[in-house]
Amino acid sequence: MSPPGQADRATGWAIEAHGLTKAYGGTRVLRGIDLRVRRGAVLALLGPNGAGKTTTVRILTTLTRPDGGRARVAGGDVVRDRAAVRGAISLTGQYAALDEEQTGEENLRMMARLRGLPARAARRRAHELLERFALTDAAGRRVGTYSGGMRRRLDIAAGLTTDPEVVFLDEPTTGLDPRSRRTMWETVGALAGAGTTVFLTTQYLEEADRLADTVAVLDRGRIIAEGSPAELKRKVAVERLDLTLASRAAYEAVDVLLGARAVHRAPAELVLGIPTDGSAGHARALLDELDPAGELIARFAVHGATLDDVFLELTHG
Amino acid sequence: MGEYAVLTGRAIRLTRRSPDALLMALVLPVLLMLVFVYFFGGAIQGTSDAYVTYVAPGVLILCAGYGASMTATTVCDDMTGGIIDRFRSMNTPGTAVLTGHVLASVVRNLVSTVIVLAVALAIGFRPGAGAGGWLAAGGILLLYLCALSWLGAAAGLLAKSPEAAGGFTFFVLFLPYPSSAFVPVETMPDWLHGFARNQPVTPVIESVRALLLDRPYGDAPWTALLWCLGVLAVALPLCAWLFRRRVA
Ligand SMILES: Nc1ncnc2c1ncn2[C@@H]1O[C@H](COP(=O)(O)OP(=O)(O)OP(=O)(O)O)[C@@H](O)[C@H]1O
Ligand SMILES: [Mg+2]
Numbered sequence: 001m002s003p004p005g006q007a008d009r010a011t012g013w014a015i016e017a018h019g020l021t022k023a024y025g026g027t028r029v030l031r032g033i034d035l036r037v038r039r040g041a042v043l044a045l046l047g048p049n050g051a052g053k054t055t056t057v058r059i060l061t062t063l064t065r066p067d068g069g070r071a072r073v074a075g076g077d078v079v080r081d082r083a084a085v086r087g088a089i090s091l092t093g094q095y096a097a098l099d100e101e102q103t104g105e106e107n108l109r110m111m112a113r114l115r116g117l118p119a120r121a122a123r124r125r126a127h128e129l130l131e132r133f134a135l136t137d138a139a140g141r142r143v144g145t146y147s148g149g150m151r152r153r154l155d156i157a158a159g160l161t162t163d164p165e166v167v168f169l170d171e172p173t174t175g176l177d178p179r180s181r182r183t184m185w186e187t188v189g190a191l192a193g194a195g196t197t198v199f200l201t202t203q204y205l206e207e208a209d210r211l212a213d214t215v216a217v218l219d220r221g222r223i224i225a226e227g228s229p230a231e232l233k234r235k236v237a238v239e240r241l242d243l244t245l246a247s248r249a250a251y252e253a254v255d256v257l258l259g260a261r262a263v264h265r266a267p268a269e270l271v272l273g274i275p276t277d278g279s280a281g282h283a284r285a286l287l288d289e290l291d292p293a294g295e296l297i298a299r300f301a302v303h304g305a306t307l308d309d310v311f312l313e314l315t316h317g
Numbered sequence: 318m319g320e321y322a323v324l325t326g327r328a329i330r331l332t333r334r335s336p337d338a339l340l341m342a343l344v345l346p347v348l349l350m351l352v353f354v355y356f357f358g359g360a361i362q363g364t365s366d367a368y369v370t371y372v373a374p375g376v377l378i379l380c381a382g383y384g385a386s387m388t389a390t391t392v393c394d395d396m397t398g399g400i401i402d403r404f405r406s407m408n409t410p411g412t413a414v415l416t417g418h419v420l421a422s423v424v425r426n427l428v429s430t431v432i433v434l435a436v437a438l439a440i441g442f443r444p445g446a447g448a449g450g451w452l453a454a455g456g457i458l459l460l461y462l463c464a465l466s467w468l469g470a471a472a473g474l475l476a477k478s479p480e481a482a483g484g485f486t487f488f489v490l491f492l493p494y495p496s497s498a499f500v501p502v503e504t505m506p507d508w509l510h511g512f513a514r515n516q517p518v519t520p521v522i523e524s525v526r527a528l529l530l531d532r533p534y535g536d537a538p539w540t541a542l543l544w545c546l547g548v549l550a551v552a553l554p555l556c557a558w559l560f561r562r563r564v565a
Contacts, residue, residue, distance in 0.1 A: 061406050063564070086408035097399035099327065101334040113323040114409050142334070158403070 014039045014166050014197035015060060019069035022055055022221075029055050031221040032069065037214065039165075042188065042198040044208035047218035053201040054094055056218070057170045060199065061091045074165045090159030094170040094201075096151050097158070100144035104135050104154050107143060112161035122161070129157040133187070149180030156187060167191055169200040173207060185210060209233075217314060224314045240264060240303040241276040241283060243290070250296035257290055270298075278302055320409050324417030328391065332425050338387060342425050346380035346433045353499060354440060370444070373437040374454075374526040375498030378518060379490070380433055381458060384426040385465035386489035391418045392473030393482035396563060411560040415470050422466040423459070430458065445531040454528040457541050461521050464545040465489060467552035474559035498522045517544040 015037040022030040030052050037043040047053050058064040060073055062082045071078045074088035098107050105126050112122035130136045133153040143151060152172065159167060169188070173181045188211050191198055202208055208215045209229040217225040217232070225232055240263065245251040251270045255262060264273025276282050283300065291297045332338050353376060358368035395401050395414060404414055434442075446454065469485060476482035493499070495509055496519040505513055513519060520540035527534035 058402075063402055063405055065565070083408055086406060089406065091403065091406040093399045093402050095399040097403035099331060099400065101331050102327070106330070110323060110327055111403075111407070114320055114404070114407050116319070 012038055013072070014041070015043070015071070015073050015199060017056075017060065017069065017071040020056070020059055020066045020071060021068040022052075022059065022064070022066055029221050030059075030066070033218075033221075033223055035216060035223065035226075037197060037199060039197055040192065040195045041213040042192045042200070042211055043214045043216060044212035045199070045201045045216050045218055046203070046205065046208045047201070048203060050220075051218040052221045053218055054170055057091070057093075057168050057199070057201060061089060061168050062086055063091075088165045089168060090164040090166075091168045092156050092159045092170065092172065094174070096155050098143050098151065098155055101142060103140050103142055104146070104150075105130060105139040107154065108158060108161065111158045115162045117161065125161055129160060133157045134183075149176055149183070152176060152180065152184065153187075156184075164196065166197040166199065169198065171201050171203065174203065181207075219314070239276050239278045240273040241286060242271050242273045242301045242303050243297050244299040244301075245270040245272065246296055246298045254290050254296055273303065276302065320413040321416055321420075324409070324413050325420040326417075328417040328421030329424055331391065332421050338391075338425075341387065342384045342429050343432060345383075346376065346429050347436050349379065350376045350433055350436055351440075357499075369437060369441045370530065371526075372499055373433075373442040373444075374529055375493060375522055376437070377430055377433055377458065378461070378498060378522050378525060379493045380429055381426050381462050382465050382489045382493065382518070383486060384429055385422050385462050386469045386472075386486045387425075388418050388422045388466045388469035389473040389476065389482040389485040390479050391421070392470045393476045393479045396474060397478060401564065405564060411564070412557070415556055415560065418473075419463065419466040419470055422469070423462050426462050427459075444529040446529045447531070450528045450531055453538065454525045457521060457524055457528070457538060457545075460542070460545040464548040464552065467556060468548055471552050471555045471559055474556060474563055492516065493518045493522070496522055517541075517548070520544060 013036050015035060017033055017035040020030050020033040021028070033052075033056055035043070035045075035056075045053050045056060055064065059066045060071055060078060062073075062078045062085050065079055073085050076082075076084040076088070078085055099110075102110070108126035108129055109119075109122045112125045113119065117125060127136075127139075130139045133156070135150060135154060135157070138146060138150060143154065146154065152175075156169065156172065172188070173184050176184060185207070188198055188200065192211075198211075200211065212229060214226065215229055215232050216223050242264065243254065245254055248270065251267065251272070254272060255265070258272060258274065261274055262272050263275055264271070266272075274286060276286070283302070287297060287300070332342070350373070353372050354369045358372070392415060395418075401411075401414065405411070444450075469489075472485035473482045476485070495505070495513045496502070496516055497513070498518065502510055502513045502519070520537045521544070524534050524537035524541045526532075527537060
């Protein structure tokens with residue numbers, strides 16, 4: 001196989017996308033996506049249902065042509081150098097891409113053979129992967145009998161029969177229980193540790209935070225925020241301190257004191273929200289500052305921001 | 318070339334492990350044969366002995382076509398599941414995936430053909446063909462299988478769901494009835510003659526029957542050949558086009 005990774009070794013980018021657009025019918029699904037991922041880094045594309053995550057992945061993995069814009073993956077153009085790009089990547093899509101009627105081992109051997117390994121090497125590789133993904137005991141069982149977590153692990157293993165330079169994982173943990181999710185995180189961590197570039201999509205902020213060097217937030221076909229998890233958190237209140245005021249007068253007084261610092265206002269419930277890091281120190285300092293006499297604030301609660309909050313905040317800002 | 322072998326092996330394995338496909342491909346043909354010979358045979362020709370010799374080639378064709386058309390379902394399964402994306406992302410050509418299904422279909426139907434033939438011989442089918450006749454009949458049958466399998470693949474690419482793709486199977490299952498497969502065309506109502514004489518299944522059946530029974534076959538084999546090649550000439554580019562359209 002010719003090494004398609006020459007060009008990106010020079011620039012250091014494993015994935016570079018500029019102004020990607022895509023429409024289905026009259027619906028503009030992607031409205032100009034710009035993304036760059038360094039070799040060996042993990043990028044999480046975070047977005048709600050219908051944001052365009054799968055469409056972005058399909059374009060970057062050469063399965064769909066963009067209407068506009070350009071993208072290079074592993075040094076090759078996703079439209080002009082399709083074969084080279086395909087040789088350097090692997091894709092584990094949102095929905096399982098396995099034969100239910102074949103066993104786990106047969107699936108892996110088939111993928112390895114299709115990647116060009118001879119029969120014997122394919123069998124060896126299948127056994128290695130089964131071992132690595134804790135599927136050895138289930139190797140001889142049909143995939144139709146696997147649990148959701150086992151299926152997802154096999155699905156990811158099936159993408160690793162040859163060591164790809166860039167691994168695409170479309171919502172690898174959706175539908176998994178907490179333990180399987182943790183196992184998946186370890187897998188992604190190990191891939192990144194071995195120098196593989198990982199592009200994953202997720203709907204969970206926590207997951208993006210946990211796994212990614214860079215998080216890009218996608219909303220209705222546009223990247224509305226991008227940066228390291230820490231940068232994103234600074235930009236977006238990940239946690240919020242919600243103060244319930246004792247009276248309307250107290251509400252108005254504190255509202256004036258806070259000014260632009262309040263990111264959430266619910267006058268009917270007399271609630272004001274302020275971004276916080278969740279530490280006791282921050283809460284104490286804030287309460288002391290706003291209500292030194294201890295008369296205005298009735299209750300407070302730390303509110304862990306959901307993805308919804310992030311979106312609301314980002315789209316309002 | 319390795320991909321073609323790998324994917325054909327895969328498609329055969331999938332067929333072997335799908336109980337309803339196996340039942341349809343292996344048991345149904347034999348049942349149909351018995352139904353025709355023992356339930357209808359007496360009524361149609363007085364004795365079931367003579368009728369088995371008339372009808373066995375018809376049943377062969379019916380089953381071959383039916384089994385081949387199941388390619389529509391297997392292809393559609395692949396296209397609607399996630400696996401086609403994985404194959405494409407691995408740079409596996411679409412033609413290798415389709416060819417795998419078609420070759421599996423041919424293998425599956427050769428097996429069912431042998432079974433039907435064995436049962437037919439056991440219940441009184443007496444073909445008088447020499448080696449040449451058998452070879453020619455086998456060749457036409459094989460070509461017919463290929464043509465219908467590729468047509469089935471096209472139907473599978475066209476159908477939105479495997480259930481819808483199953484509709485093609487019914488169409489193909491029905492086609493041999495208004496032909497000379499089970500009763501001579503003369504016994505049908507006049508308005509059907511035109512269709513029954515000129516539809517593709519008729520020359521295939523006529524030539525296979527004449528070749529196996531060592532009777533004069535006229536130009537039926539050539540007409541059958543033309544039909545099959547014609548269907549292939551349409552189905553192959555159609556598959557390529559439909560595949561590209563489907564994955565675009
Ligand atoms: N082949 C297609 N034809 C028509 N519309 C499409 C097609 N693919 C995607 N869409 C539309 O594009 C939009 C974005 O879809 P996409 O699958 O990329 O979103 P997503 O972020 O992956 O969502 P989810 O979290 O639900 O997987 C959706 O409104 C979807 O209906
Ligand atoms: Mg998606």
